[in-house]
Amino acid sequence: xxxxxxWQEHELKDQYDVVIIGGGVHGLATAYYLTQLGxxxxxxxxxxxxxxxxxxxxxxxxxxxxxxxxxxxxxDLSVKLYEQLAADLEFNVMFSQHGHLTxxxxxxxxxxxxxxxxxxxxxxxxxxxxxxxxxQRIVPDLNVFGHxxxxxxAALYHPPGGIIRHDAVVWAFARGVDRGGGHVHQKTEVxxxxxQNGQVEAVVTNRGRIKTKAVLNATAGYxxxxxxxxxxxxxxxxxxxxxxxxxxxxxxLNSVIVSSTLHVYVSQTxxxxxxxxxxxxxxxxxxxRGTLSFLEGAATHLLELFPHLxxxxxxxxxxxxxxxxxxxxxxxxxxxxxxGFLMTVGWGTYGFKAGPASGYLMAELIASxxxxxxxxxxxxxxxxxxxxxxxxxxASVSH
Amino acid sequence: xxxxxxxxxxxCRPVWEYHYGGTPRQRPESSATERQxxxxxxxxxxxxxxxxxxxxxxxxxxxxxxxxxxxxxxxxLETKRFDGTAVTSEKSEKAVQSAx
Numbered sequence: 001x002x003x004x005x006x007w008q009e010h011e012l013k014d015q016y017d018v019v020i021i022g023g024g025v026h027g028l029a030t031a032y033y034l035t036q037l038g039x040x041x042x043x044x045x046x047x048x049x050x051x052x053x054x055x056x057x058x059x060x061x062x063x064x065x066x067x068x069x070x071x072x073x074x075x076d077l078s079v080k081l082y083e084q085l086a087a088d089l090e091f092n093v094m095f096s097q098h099g100h101l102t103x104x105x106x107x108x109x110x111x112x113x114x115x116x117x118x119x120x121x122x123x124x125x126x127x128x129x130x131x132x133x134x135x136q137r138i139v140p141d142l143n144v145f146g147h148x149x150x151x152x153x154a155a156l157y158h159p160p161g162g163i164i165r166h167d168a169v170v171w172a173f174a175r176g177v178d179r180g181g182g183h184v185h186q187k188t189e190v191x192x193x194x195x196q197n198g199q200v201e202a203v204v205t206n207r208g209r210i211k212t213k214a215v216l217n218a219t220a221g222y223x224x225x226x227x228x229x230x231x232x233x234x235x236x237x238x239x240x241x242x243x244x245x246x247x248x249x250x251x252x253l254n255s256v257i258v259s260s261t262l263h264v265y266v267s268q269t270x271x272x273x274x275x276x277x278x279x280x281x282x283x284x285x286x287x288x289r290g291t292l293s294f295l296e297g298a299a300t301h302l303l304e305l306f307p308h309l310x311x312x313x314x315x316x317x318x319x320x321x322x323x324x325x326x327x328x329x330x331x332x333x334x335x336x337x338x339x340g341f342l343m344t345v346g347w348g349t350y351g352f353k354a355g356p357a358s359g360y361l362m363a364e365l366i367a368s369x370x371x372x373x374x375x376x377x378x379x380x381x382x383x384x385x386x387x388x389x390x391x392x393x394x395a396s397v398s399h
Numbered sequence: 400x401x402x403x404x405x406x407x408x409x410x411c412r413p414v415w416e417y418h419y420g421g422t423p424r425q426r427p428e429s430s431a432t433e434r435q436x437x438x439x440x441x442x443x444x445x446x447x448x449x450x451x452x453x454x455x456x457x458x459x460x461x462x463x464x465x466x467x468x469x470x471x472x473x474x475x476l477e478t479k480r481f482d483g484t485a486v487t488s489e490k491s492e493k494a495v496q497s498a499x
Binding site: 222224225233234235236237238282283284285286287289291292293326383384386 | 414415419443
């Protein structure tokens with residue numbers, strides 16, 4: 001039997017109804033859901049290859065226990081879409097909903113997590129505060145009662161949270177786009193966007209010019225550069241986020257563990273590797289190189305939580321580019337300044353878990369021309385109208 | 400990648416001793432519109448290339464000063480006191496060369 005390609009290569013047509021810039025989870029999910037809505041003359045343009053950017057560099061955590069009602073409703077839709085994604089796309093995306101714990105080590109932390117638990121419950125999301133005995137039962141190897149600089153006092157327990165295989169998700173979406181009649185163009189870099197009388201008319205690429213009336217900016221790291229092609233300034237600063245994996249160990253950790261106080265989060269993959277990470281680097285940068293100081297910090301903090309990992313070796317570390325917004329929430333929708341220019345950008349450190357919801361709602365917006373209610377709070381205009389969606393407390397360490 | 404910044408007081412020190420303060424911005428006049436204030440507050444040039452930015456030597460002399468840096472490679476091209484006097488030393492040029 002000859003192996004089938006997941007998606008075909010096509011000639012670049014000179015006209016598409018919708019051009020999506022960025023072959024990551026957001027661009028591909030939008031394209032997939034557009035084909036489901038019958039919009040099939042579409043192209044996804046990816047400068048490198050599918051999943052090169054944030055979609056292949058994130059730490060694959062999925063959860064919906066955010067802080068604001070707007071955020072919770074949005075990420076909850078994404079968790080629900082992820083739950084049925086393997087069936088929808090006929091591809092095993094290895095979504096393991098083994099639970100997510102955010103630890104509190106002081107009174108302020110407990111107060112913040114209690115507020116989140118209450119808002120989560122009001123929004124119908126399974127999330128509650130648990131205390132040391134129950135934490136120890138759920139994570140037997142966690143250093144709950146042993147010596148510690150910052151003893152664990154409580155945790156926000158979110159049973160539907162978990163991890164997923166991020167490569168499988170983008171491959172499956174790309175295949176879904178292909179089956180639905182859309183084109184996925186890799187190694188196709190956008191060099192300009194033509195606007196006439198406030199309306200998008202064409203996209204210029206290294207493979208030629210494409211006439212189109214609708215362009216979606218679904219990039220990370222380059223969202224500002226693409227937006228500037230139509231003269232739009234957006235409130236984004238690009239920071240690297242680093243992560244590392246250890247050598248594989250026997251399975252001992254089911255849940256995702258996050259500690260804002262210790263600036264570390266960790267989960268164990270199906271292969272047994274521990275994936276660990278922290279906050280974004282302090283300074284803006286487009287460099288994808290990792291640092292020893294990150295590794296030292298993350299390892300030191302991880303050992304506070306799991307002292308028995310002292311002799312475990314790090315296999316590799318890497319960095320991804322995160323487009324940070326002032327309120328740690330994304331920017332989704334159009335802009336009154338340029339007709340036909342849409343964006344799903346500013347996905348900071350919380351983008352992968354939101355891919356399906358972002359794609360589903362952006363597809364609805366593009367196909368119908370109407371903004372779905374769940375998207376409205378995330379419009380670019382919120383920054384000019386003092387309607388920020390503050391998620392820093394729920395998204396700065398915990399991704 | 401990790402890199403060094405040439406502090407006008409302390410010389411070349413590792414980046415984790417410093418705090419990044421963003422690019423210098425022009426505060427609008429008090430007659431500015433709400434939109435102009437919002438743009439001043441939130442928008443950033445976010446350049447992929449050379450930009451001048453504020454840095455603060457948090458772990459040592461507490462000086463705010465200006466650094467010209469390539470954000471694609473983190474190469475520090477020049478450091479200046481905030482009155483504009485360049486202070487790039489022989490030592491930091493060596494650090495730049497070794498970063499290349």
